[in-house]
Amino acid sequence: MTPGETAAHDWLTSRHHEAMARLELLVNALVDENARQNLVSRPSLEAVWQRHILDSAQLLHVSRETVPSGSWLDLGSGAGFPGLVIAALQPERPVALVDSRRLRTEWLVRAAAHMGLANVEVILSRVEDLPDRRWSVISARAFAPLDRLLDVAARFSTPETLWLLPKGARAQHELNELGADWNRVFHVEQSLTDPSAGIIVGHLIGRTDKTPSRKRGSRR
Numbered sequence: 131m132t133p134g135e136t137a138a139h140d141w142l143t144s145r146h147h148e149a150m151a152r153l154e155l156l157v158n159a160l161v162d163e164n165a166r167q168n169l170v171s172r173p174s175l176e177a178v179w180q181r182h183i184l185d186s187a188q189l190l191h192v193s194r195e196t197v198p199s200g201s202w203l204d205l206g207s208g209a210g211f212p213g214l215v216i217a218a219l220q221p222e223r224p225v226a227l228v229d230s231r232r233l234r235t236e237w238l239v240r241a242a243a244h245m246g247l248a249n250v251e252v253i254l255s256r257v258e259d260l261p262d263r264r265w266s267v268i269s270a271r272a273f274a275p276l277d278r279l280l281d282v283a284a285r286f287s288t289p290e291t292l293w294l295l296p297k298g299a300r301a302q303h304e305l306n307e308l309g310a311d312w313n314r315v316f317h318v319e320q321s322l323t324d325p326s327a328g329i330i331v332g333h334l335i336g337r338t339d340k341t342p343s344r345k346r347g348s349r350r
């Protein structure tokens with residue numbers, strides 16, 4: 131392991147010792163599966179503990195807010211980040227992983243079983259087609275720009291729902307560009323795994339009017 135990988139592994143071990151065996155199973159299975167389907171980029175596998183496992187796990191720690199217990203919805207889970215890692219860290223918490231690609235969801239079902247997780251629900255669906263239901267936490271990494279994400283997922287949220295959105299280098303920009311028609315209390319936290327990346331954290335109160343939020347450039 132590189133120094134960065136060792137540090138990521140140590141960080142996780144110190145806080146989530148009981149979950150490390152499950153995470154090791156995930157990493158090994160991911161390396162195998164990535165030879166069959168392109169779940170994550172090959173270079174990122176060289177730093178899998180930092181780029182994917184810790185990058186996901188940090189969502190439980192990065193916020194000034196306490197992450198509420200209760201159901202967690204991860205949109206566009208892909209290889210399982212962050213949702214599958216959260217499920218491994220908190221095996222009592224119900225976690226739903228949604229992806230529109232069958233190969234991805236088949237992998238997610240296999241991976242969850244391999245890790246011995248009984249708290250994971252894998253849903254093969256476009257987010258747009260999911261039934262209405264409210265969740266305690268909503269996450270989405272590399273899924274959609276913030277305005278589109280809110281358009282398709284606001285209906286899963288109450289004002290108490292905590293949104294955790296790893297956004298890379300454009301986090302603050304996306305938040306600044308979000309139209310005034312969304313009544314929200316969001317801020318950006320710095321990622322632990324990448325100093326240039328941000329995580330949008332906070333709550334969505336609702337729409338302020340019926341205008342679609344696609345209009346850009348209207349800053350709060």
Ligand SMILES: C[S@@+](CC[C@H](N)C(=O)[O-])C[C@H]1O[C@@H](n2cnc3c(N)ncnc32)[C@H](O)[C@@H]1O
Pocket residue numbers: 205206207208209210211212228229230231234255256257258270271272273
């Ligand atoms: C760039 S990948 C990110 C995967 C994962 N969250 C990560 O960060 O590694 C985006 C994922 O969203 C899924 N996706 C794209 N549009 C979707 C939609 N409308 N509904 C559900 N899943 C979608 C894709 O199949 C893909 O697996």
